[in-house]
Amino acid sequence: FFQQKTSSMFSHAFPFLHHKPVMDSGNLSSSSPAAALLPPISVGNGLRLLLDVQILEISFALFVFLVIHVIRQKRRYGLPIWPIVGMLPALITAARGNLYDWITDLLRHHKGTFQFRGPWLTSLNCVVTADPRNLEHLLKTKFSSYPKGPFFRDTVRDLLGDGIFGADDETWQRQRKVASIEFHSARFRQMTVESLVELVHSRLEAVLEDFAGRSATVDLQDVLLRLTFDNVCMIAFGVDPGCLRGGLPEIPFAKAFEDATEVTVIRFITPTFVWKAMRYLNLGMEKKLKQSIKAVDEFADNVIQTRKRELSTAAQPQADNQRSDLLTVFMKLRDEQGRPFSDKFLRDICVNFILAGRDTSSVALSWFFWLLDQNPRVENKILAEIGRIVGEREEAKTRELRFDLLVFKPEEIKKMEYLHAAISEALRLYPSVPVDHKEVVEDDVFPDGTILKKGTKIIYAIYAMGRMEAIWGKNCREFKPERWMRDGRFMSESAYRFTAFNGGPRLCLGKDFAYYQMKYVAASIMSRYRVAVVTGHSVEPKLALTFYMKNGLKVNLIKREEGQIRKYMKLN
Numbered sequence: 001f002f003q004q005k006t007s008s009m010f011s012h013a014f015p016f017l018h019h020k021p022v023m024d025s026g027n028l029s030s031s032s033p034a035a036a037l038l039p040p041i042s043v044g045n046g047l048r049l050l051l052d053v054q055i056l057e058i059s060f061a062l063f064v065f066l067v068i069h070v071i072r073q074k075r076r077y078g079l080p081i082w083p084i085v086g087m088l089p090a091l092i093t094a095a096r097g098n099l100y101d102w103i104t105d106l107l108r109h110h111k112g113t114f115q116f117r118g119p120w121l122t123s124l125n126c127v128v129t130a131d132p133r134n135l136e137h138l139l140k141t142k143f144s145s146y147p148k149g150p151f152f153r154d155t156v157r158d159l160l161g162d163g164i165f166g167a168d169d170e171t172w173q174r175q176r177k178v179a180s181i182e183f184h185s186a187r188f189r190q191m192t193v194e195s196l197v198e199l200v201h202s203r204l205e206a207v208l209e210d211f212a213g214r215s216a217t218v219d220l221q222d223v224l225l226r227l228t229f230d231n232v233c234m235i236a237f238g239v240d241p242g243c244l245r246g247g248l249p250e251i252p253f254a255k256a257f258e259d260a261t262e263v264t265v266i267r268f269i270t271p272t273f274v275w276k277a278m279r280y281l282n283l284g285m286e287k288k289l290k291q292s293i294k295a296v297d298e299f300a301d302n303v304i305q306t307r308k309r310e311l312s313t314a315a316q317p318q319a320d321n322q323r324s325d326l327l328t329v330f331m332k333l334r335d336e337q338g339r340p341f342s343d344k345f346l347r348d349i350c351v352n353f354i355l356a357g358r359d360t361s362s363v364a365l366s367w368f369f370w371l372l373d374q375n376p377r378v379e380n381k382i383l384a385e386i387g388r389i390v391g392e393r394e395e396a397k398t399r400e401l402r403f404d405l406l407v408f409k410p411e412e413i414k415k416m417e418y419l420h421a422a423i424s425e426a427l428r429l430y431p432s433v434p435v436d437h438k439e440v441v442e443d444d445v446f447p448d449g450t451i452l453k454k455g456t457k458i459i460y461a462i463y464a465m466g467r468m469e470a471i472w473g474k475n476c477r478e479f480k481p482e483r484w485m486r487d488g489r490f491m492s493e494s495a496y497r498f499t500a501f502n503g504g505p506r507l508c509l510g511k512d513f514a515y516y517q518m519k520y521v522a523a524s525i526m527s528r529y530r531v532a533v534v535t536g537h538s539v540e541p542k543l544a545l546t547f548y549m550k551n552g553l554k555v556n557l558i559k560r561e562e563g564q565i566r567k568y569m570k571l572n
Ligand code: HEM
Pocket: 164, 165, 176, 232, 235, 352, 353, 356, 357, 358, 360, 361, 364, 431, 432, 433, 436, 437, 499, 500, 501, 502, 505, 506, 507, 508, 509, 510, 511, 513, 514
């Protein structure tokens, strides 16, 4: 049908291709006088010409068919679906701009859930959702039907081993239980408080003072990434790698960790058989991954062996008992058979916690400072809150309080509810983990009616959720910390609407610590400096699992005058 149809279309459009040749004793020729000037056409040539015309017609027919098919698919799915490559061309085009905004628009168009069709043989086929009902279903109600899954585990196993991030079932439960007890212990809280005081006042202050003193531009994101990397290593391994030392040195362990994470992320968009073949042949990115993991392992092994020696030395039992880093805690535990955990398992636990806590708070703080720069009203309100809280100190009443020397107390940080709201608001708009992933292990149906086959991959679009009018109302794109406040107190939101920290049994284990850390760092910087983003600095997200700013956050630090702070104190 198509061939007939296009054949007649063709003869109208290109009549010269359809002239009827006349047979003449072995030679094909036209009877027209003009044709007499043309060289005679042999039977072979004539047939070839006919064949060429047929091929052209078929190709054209196929092309028309393809275009109609793609237009129909676009109407049905919101995106063109091409043979073999599926929706990939649209995804690649979108990735050149802001991919997350593109996903948000698609989800809005599809009322919260759509199906992405990837190229053949890749792992890009998935259901993408931003519907809180579906989130509650997969993160809590039917938690066991939506594990991380074998695809995720297989992809991350070289770097993360059997650690909490990729683990499911008992392996996950065991680590979650022990770490959860530890994270809620008074000992752990004390360690986090002390480690932050040390990092902020002995390291961060000196680095910032150096840049401010020289009126030099600083990449605040880089500085914050160094701070949280050092901090999480103190918590996981009980050692400080020193990324935030003067001169901001490159630390081989930190670099190896970053490289290993970046290559692991690339695996997610590479066909599995391709990266596995490259790993087998030790080529390209897989070679780099192997080298980086080796460096991470060497560092971990060194720390583990040193700690083992420390623990076995009877001379310091008191000091060792007081250590509350995760490595020491897990080293003292025994498995079901009463045996100590293997060095490999200890390494996996620590590496996973470093991954979970290394960049999430620092990128959140970077977006927070960028938003503050554009919203001086919010900045003033936070300063007023800080002023009011430290103004309650005894010393504030009796003598001059030096804001440039302030060391906040844990109970003061807890009282900073508007700051808590402002950080939550920054995370709503710029969640540190913009999309997350699950796999369906048995056929199921989402509360919104989406049918899910076993093995389907689910992407929940946390960034898009923060921009859904259906969840946050018409002003969802505005930075408005007040939406979190009721009668002057911070009001939390359901984890299935505000999913920046995940939800259900796999809720972020470091959430309370992360808030404490972010509030402490933000209040310490804000009370000393005004953070002014360099005019014209382009802020855009980087395509990675964590929501980094692609070009960092270039700022100038302007020292606050003592009188300026007093003004804020008087406001209350
Ligand atoms: C702003 C800061 C943070 C944000 C937005 C955040 C967000 C998240 C998210 C979305 C997950 C779920 C990931 C997944 O399962 O795929 C998660 C899990 C986790 N987070 Fe955080 N996180 C933050 C800080 C931290 C910190 C500082 C630590 C530790 C020191 C930490 C430890 C963990 C752990 C251990 C898990 C795994 C929980 C499990 O699977 O049971 N997080 N976090």
